[in-house]
Amino acid sequence: FHSVIRTFIPSLGVIELDRAVVNISAIIKHIEWQTSDGISALQEEIYDLSCVVLQNRMVLNFLLATNGGMRAVINTSCCFYMDQS
Helix, strand or coil, rough: HHHHHHHHCHHHHHHHHHHHHHHHHHHHHHHHHHHHHHHHHHHHHHHHHHHHHHHHHHHHHHHHHHHHHHHHHHHHCCCCCHHHH
């Protein structure tokens, strides 16, 4: 139906507008795919980073436990030290 109308009214630029809409639609679809791929890649990075953070925390807890705990490691040079005198 639309193609029949377009053949009778070419001077209004309907065909050009239709092509522009199709082109814009294709560009938006391409952007959608790229965005989806980017978000998926970021989700993988976040998962990998969370695994590394967990491993680092486990190692830190082990090192602190083998060296007498947090107070023995920090001593009085830590920024959280409060002089009580």
